[in-house]
Amino acid sequence: MVGGHQRLKALQDLELEEVECVVIDVPAEKEKALNIALNKISGEWDKDKLFNLLDELNDIDFDIELTGFNLNDLDDYKLKLEDSTYDSELESDYNGYRLREFYADRAVGFYQMPLLKACHYMPEGLIPFDNISGSEEYNKGVHFFLYDYKFERVWRDPYKYIDRLKQFTCMTTLDFSLYADMPIAMHVWNVYRSRLIGQIMQDAGINVIPIVRWGVKGVLDFYLDGIEQGGIIAVSTVGIQREKEIKELFCAGISEVIERLKPEAILHYGKPITEDFGGVPVKYFSGNYYLKLGE
16 A cells, blocks of 8 residues: 555544545555555654665655655764764763763872771771672671672662662772782772772762772772772782782881871771781771781
């Protein structure tokens, strides 16, 4: 049928069995053009189907103006379609990099690390993030001293976990890896990601304790950028007990960290390897419990 679809439907509703019609003998492309022209008078289009059909007619050099449309209409639609696809892909990229959540006026340092406000809450206990599902230990904080794959999902969709994390007393920032064999650029990226998610969680009303790490070249500025002075910070010695060089690096770096951040207290995760924290109170955690070793 070329035209009269709605009329046919009305006649069927009237239960008529016969109706006058006009039979034409035209090539398929002219039939399509006539169908478009007849339907252009009124009604709404499925624009994707319409312009796909116009594009098809144009590809065989058919005069699409016989349809009541023209090449400008077709070109305008293609541009809008490209813009729509571009916008969709752009939004996907923005979400992937969490660019909508970055605010330059809330970032510091050469690498624009998102700034975390000083946290003054020290938890009585910690549970790992991968154990919070079903947990009712709401008197404890949540830590991210885990392999990255166990919390990478929080980077991908932080808002999915806010309500759940708010049930606990606090959380550490995400402890993205800073391996010695990583290029410095990856260290910068992982520190940035940790700070940004921490800022998002603080904005949601969660107590966020920043984890402080530094690399094999010492305490470069960006390792400490984005952490406000005077709050509680978290450090970890997990995985460095067996490597003398990294152990020495920790002991050498912690004094600089204390001098520059002037922390109120330190949350220490893992076995102690030094007792020299410049007089700053330290609370030691190991697994789901903690040992308090001195003020």
